[in-house]
Amino acid sequence: MTAASTRISGNWASLLLPINSDDSIDYAQLGDAMDVLVAAGVDGIYSNGTASEFYTQSEAEFDKIQEMLANRCTAAGQPFIIGACHTDARQSLERVRRAVGLKPLAMQVILPDWWPVGVDEARDFLMQASEAAAGIPLILYNPPHAKRVLTPAEIAEATHGTAVSATKLTLGGEGWYEEARQHLSHLGVFVPGHHLATGMREGVAAGAFSNVACLSPIGAQRWTEMMKTDLATALDIETRIKGFVMGHILPFAEQGFSNAALDKLLAAIGGWADVGTRLRGPYRSIDPDAATALRAIAHQMIPEIMTP
Template sequence: MKPLAADEITGVWGTLLLPVEGRGDIGWDRLASQLDALLTSGVDGIYAHGTAGEFHAVDEAEFDRVSALLAQRCEAAGLPYQIGASHPATPVALGRIRRAAALRPGAVQVILPDWVPLNDDEVVRFLTGAAETAGDVPLVLYNPPHAKTQVSPSLLARLAADVPPLVGVKMAGGDDAWYAAMTDAVPRLSIFVPGHLLASGLARGAHGSYSNIAAMSPRGAVAWYRLMTTDPATAADVERRIGEFFARHIAPLQSRGLSNPALDKFLATVGGWADIGVTLRWPASSAPADAVDPARADAHRLLPELFPA
């Protein structure tokens, strides 16, 4: 696949989630079926090995097998794809970047080294090395709120200037001042924000989402994105109702200490579009299965736009 430019990284991207079986094995047939469902859902692209894909809980052979499956199926379908090549340990991350780039994805996603915080020079040094390792495959920086090193708009501006292969970022978003600062600092980068905040984010300058709403309903997330361009008022109301759903069914799970991967698998099970299940790999805690049916009933009642026939 050709390298993606920043202006080609837009819209709703779906993620691969690991179906876990038995004593923690990946259900490879279930993973392939999930990928087939994503390929026909209308999403603008697919990625693997994000937080929701439990990149931190796969070994290197599993990493390569997931990456190869994604590359093969997306290349055959002509759908853009990205491979997350992240790891908290820098040498392992560089190895993942090298092997991911060899598969020729549209971009490689990376996190910053995550055991100790980095200063600005170290951030530039790491991304420069990551770009050199990836060759002509561009980079997307994933900088979530729990990252030890938080990248400001001003540091992003330096990165955009010093590391030209950096074409996009995935961040938590912010208020009007944050969006204004990002627009001024990095006008050439693709800015992706959380899926459940995409309507308000798009209105303030974001370009798309590696989407937790696509985790719940890929077709529904695409339909909602189309509403953002044709009927912004209705799209904004959908976002308000998503917030209501999250307050009822996601916030209580967060308050129990469940991780984002657990919440995304829970959303996928609520959506029921693929056989994924709520189970995470050891030692992580999973969402309770008995919470799925009440959440599913509320999701269909509150958010019919996300469940097209």
């Protein structure tokens, strides 16, 4: 089995779960948010990443969310990717098998996450996932909070001979882009959204499953397209996006809030959909008043992203 030749690229926007006060999912609000993302003209929509709180979903909830997304995207001709992620390998493989019939462009998986896996164990799991995916390409999601964060060389080893065609990963330190060029040329590399212009300049990034799209799907799409024709301006905007994220969003992480909480805060600042800032318990939610206070700052610092 070899990695699929289809190269997925561009600005991919995440679903975020609207959560009611009783911890149930507000499916009506979720459907409205899906409709906004389809209308925004983003390169693609993906479900069940960290921002979708996949780790809190029952199997019935998982199935309903994927069916809602697949139905809307298929009707609109909108590319979509399903996150078949689960911390348990067997549950993840079952999610992959059930999602095959929805015909996503690809499926995203994480490595088993209770005990850190070795590279050989990671490859064994990805081979199993490749069989379960029945010809649909896979994307390895290996975020900075994973129990085992793979280096570019280890990703190349773990994905060899599998259906993995892309990877969403964290950036390393000095020399990381050179390592990525050396080891990951066979994969589409997805960098954090607020590093996308630099990733493009370095000739590494295929795109982003984007936190910038959490803030503004339309603005993130416009910025991504700018990189093709005016990279210098896109890099200037990136500098200001990073300034906003580091100065006004990451302080919440330092207070102990999760990445999903940060993504929902970004969406609340952007105001493009009514998903709220509430997370499913026991995870702490950011006060929605924080979004109101930060909205004017975002418009001032990055008007190119925030302007409708």
